Amino acid sequence: MKTNKVKKxxxxxxxxxxxxxxxxSVDARIYSNMPPNMxxxxxxxxxxxxxxxRVVVGNSYTYTTVTTDLEDDDIYYKWDWGDGNQSDWDxxxxxxxxxxxxxxxxxxxxxxxxxxxxxxxxxxSGWSQPLxxxxxxxxxxxxNEFMAIETGEMHVNLVLLKKALI
Numbered sequence: 001m002k003t004n005k006v007k008k009x010x011x012x013x014x015x016x017x018x019x020x021x022x023x024x025s026v027d028a029r030i031y032s033n034m035p036p037n038m039x040x041x042x043x044x045x046x047x048x049x050x051x052x053x054r055v056v057v058g059n060s061y062t063y064t065t066v067t068t069d070l071e072d073d074d075i076y077y078k079w080d081w082g083d084g085n086q087s088d089w090d091x092x093x094x095x096x097x098x099x100x101x102x103x104x105x106x107x108x109x110x111x112x113x114x115x116x117x118x119x120x121x122x123x124x125s126g127w128s129q130p131l132x133x134x135x136x137x138x139x140x141x142x143x144n145e146f147m148a149i150e151t152g153e154m155h156v157n158l159v160l161l162k163k164a165l166i
Contacts, residue, residue, distance in 0.1 A: 033071065033073075033119065033121040033122070033123045034069075034070045034071060034123060035069075035117075035118075035119065035123035035124055035125045036067050036068065036069040036070075036073070036075050036095070036117040036118070036119050036123070036125045037067050037068050037069070037070075037117075037125060038067065038117075038125050038126045038127070038128055039065045039066065039067040039077065039115040039116065039117050039125065039128040040065050040066055040067065040128060041065070041128050041129040041130070041131055042063045042064065042065050042079075042113045042114070042115055042128060042131040043063065043064050043065070043131070044061055044062055044063035044064060044113075044131070044133075045061050045133070046131065046132060046133050046134065047133050047134035047135055047136065048134040054136065055105075055133055055134060055135045055136065056135070056136055056137070056138060057105055057106065057107060057108055057135055057136065057137050057138075058104060058105075058106075059104060060102045060103065060104040061102065061103060061104070061133075062100050062101070062102045063079070063100065063101055063102075063103070063113060063131070064098055064099065064100045064101075065077065065098070065099060065115045065128060066096065066097065066098040066099065067095075067096075067117045067125065068095045068096045069095040069117075069119045071119070071121075072095050073095065073119035073120045073121055073123075074091060074092035074093060074094060074095070074119065074120040075091055075092065075093050075094075075095055075117050075118070075119055075120075076089040076090060076091035076092055076093070076117065076118045076119075076120075077089070077090050077091060077093070077099055077101070077115055077116070077117055078090070078115070078116050078117075078118070079101050079103070079113065079114075079115050080112075080113065080114045080115070080116075080127070081103050081105070081111060081113055082111030082112040082113055082114075082130075082133070083105060083106070083107070083109075083111055087101060089118065092120055105133075105135045107135070108135050108136055108137045109134075109135055110132055110133070110134050110135075111132070111133045111135060112130035112131065112132055112133075113130065113131045113133060114127045114128050114129075114130050114131075115127070115128045116128070
C-alpha cells in the first residue's frame, strides 16, 4: 500500500512538473514599435527673391531634414515635391542624422515640399510641416541707373557710375 501511494505521488509530481515546465517555457513578449518623430520642416531655398534666393525651373536645389526614432531604429525618408512627384524611400539613415535631397521642378509655380519618415521596422511618422517654394521660369530683369541684371549676369553701366562719382 505504501508503494501504491509513492507511485501515485510520483505520477502527480511528473504531471505537475510537465505543466510547470510548459508554463515556465512560454516566452510572452509584448513588443510595440513606435514610429519615428515627424521630420523637421524641410530647409532650403524658397525662391521669391529678385536677385538672391531664386529658384528657377530646370535647376536642381537641395533640401534637408532630420528626425529621430525613440527605439533608435534606422530611418527611411520619402519626399513630396508638391508637383505630384514623390521620391522613393531613401535610406537607411541613422536616427538623428540630417539628410539632404535634391530636386528640379519642370514648371513655375508655388510648391509645398513635405517629408515623411519610416523606421526599419515599418512604422511611419506623420508628414512634416510644408516648406513653400516659389519657382520662376527664368531670372527676371531688374535694372536701375547703375546696373542691369538679366538671366543671371550683372552688367554695370560705367558711364552712369562715373557721373555719380564725380
